[in-house]
Amino acid sequence: MEIKSPTFKNNSAEALKDVNLQKALGKVRTGFIEKRAQAADALPEFEDLRDRARDIKDHVLDHLDLYLERYTEKVEAAGGHVHWAETAEDARNQIMEICRRLNARTVTKGKSMITEEIGLNEFFEQNGVTPVETDLGEYIIQLRGEHPSHIIAPAVHVTKDQVEEDFRRAHTQFDPKRNLDEPTTLLGEARAVLRQKYFDADVGITGANFLIAETGTSIIVTNEGNGDLTQTLPKAHIVVASIEKIVPTLEDVSQILRVLARSATGQDMSVYTTFSTGPKRDDDPDGPGEYHVILLDNGRSSMLGSDYQDMLRCIRCGACMNHCPVYHAVGGHAYGWVYPGPMGAVLTPSLIGVDQSGHLPNASTFCGRCEAVCPMRIPLPKMMRHWREREFERNLNSATARYGLGVWAYFAKRPSLYQFMTGLGMRTLGLLGRTKGRFKGLPLAGGWTKYRDLPAPEGKTFQQQWAERQKAKRKEAA
Template identity: 50%
Template structure:
């Protein structure tokens, strides 16, 4: 995917002014939040399950090399070929080599965010093959000139039913439809032909099971099941952090993943794929490959933000994030939006080009409070901010302002005088409305909203006056 993180502020401003996007975002705001709240009430031991999930994921990260080797050994024993990719380009080369080796012509693809990192679809098409996204959201985006996904579990969240209807009519040459079921039926009819003619199935992996060498997939549409059983070759592409020791531990994570993501106790489909099709079996791939992708994950593992690799990609952090809810996913400019994206993206593509993302947060803590594996996202965002200050990556004006504030705050008498003067000037600027419409040093705020004027006295002055009044009574 093309990197546009350096334009975050401009893109966010445009999204805030996009009335249709704002309408679509407002419609979806409460759905994920409300469904999650209902689903977690089903679990009497929800917080204990979160603790267990955190422990499972952290135990893997603490010994990641060992668990990956165990997975590789058991996967190979069941006929799966395990490949390693250090960079996005290596991912694409592996897939194209597999296609050439088996003479494959058409790839049918289930949703895979890791493949978005390498722009795999474009690489496949450039090699002369056809690729079809079969996840409904991803399919909508593909036929809309490969529009990027805006959410990790609902890639077309930013689209309205009416937009999808118009798009289907344009691309499929059909009459516009008004009902969601009608639109789904139309997509199903179109995709059915591709399922039956595709010879390469590509998926991601929610988990990799070390003890059995299995690929663990959860979906609601059943498309991953068809992508992995009908084509003769199946390629699963996933990050190295997705390994889980046992099926039992994956089941613990599943209880949290589905509830945190879509508010379901379990998804419609759960596929556990272990090796190639055996003798006498009717369904399944004749050849199975798992591509284990690093692409910066080892760098994260060795960093101060390594806890981010516990992520199970449920999307709860962005569903509850006030910033994401107002600007949508495209503002972030790369594969992963929201709080988790603001933590991992700078590690994957560089602090220099993603410097605004860790600052795209109020640090309200909503993301950490709902994370099923207890990733301390606000703390990790602060660590990135500290790194940026050390590397002088913040704007000159911001750095000078912080240094001036530090100098002033270390001189109490001068600080008290300056704040007394400041609140009086700001009260005057607020006028009779009590609101400041323009403030040069806070234009980032006042360009989009009014700043409430202070009362005209500092807290210290008000507190001292109250104490004096108390002594006089």
């Protein structure tokens, strides 16, 4: 897909003005957060399981080559095929080759961020294959010609009324006067339309939440059951998965599953957790005749051993974006590529380069909520800081930012001058804002005051207050 990350600032400004988007985002701010908190609180072992999940993935990453070898061996023993893809282009071509051999015209798809990463739908359309997204959210945005704005709730930016408009436009086979007021009617309509597509499809494509080395198994986790129909009914099932999805054993994946659904939707378990190993067997009355796994690298092997290795623990639950004030304000599309929110701010520069996506690691208040809720304990703010450093080293920041940092550094290296200047500044602002208590606009701070007022300082800096308190404490002690 087209990379729009370089225009993050404009994208955000547009997003803030988008009335429908702001209405839709309102529900993200509360729903996801409450549900996750309740689910986590209801399991006393939750925090220990997070540690365990982190340790499992760290162990895997350290032995990734060996686990991939074992995984491949087991897939092949079960009659499946593994295709190693170094780049997105390799993956697309490998998938296309399978589809051509099977004369595939229609391909159903389960929800998969990795096929967004490799731009599979556009590629299919250019090559005469019709991709049909079957997850309700993915189906809605496919009708709208959009990309997901959230990794687990792809249509979270769309309101119910917009879905109704899209269905009326696309489903011309139904009575135009039908009543579509209720969300449940919309769901029923999508169910009816898509049901036939599962049977029409020649190939079904899913992603994978995990790959198990012990057994050569791929796992998908869904609530709708669309992924299961996608992979069970066509002639072939193609799994597209990146190399870091490996876990050693069935027990290991069970540990991580306990933190996945709770962090994502606040469920103890998603409705369908499906373990697939190879194609249809001799005594099977159903199932795919062929089973293929596309193992995609696309830059991940270079993240190993780097400052960004921890990011490869990510299990794509979406908790970081659900808790991110920046995501809440601008939504997922503003980030300009496949992965939004804090995980996107770290992963995107690794995959497409910081020169293209330097704004993303800067789109953070460093409030730390993403790291606090990440089930895999990925230090997201720390890694965003690393990207900011890379950006600075490579001279990619704007002249204003570099000049501003230069000025700040001059004072920061001279503590007494710094304290004197900030003290003076605070006193001045305190005096100026005395009557109203806030500023509607300030020189050099227009970007801030455009969207909210700046509260007037009460007169003393943090350091002054800190010094006074320490002094008072010492007095008390003496």
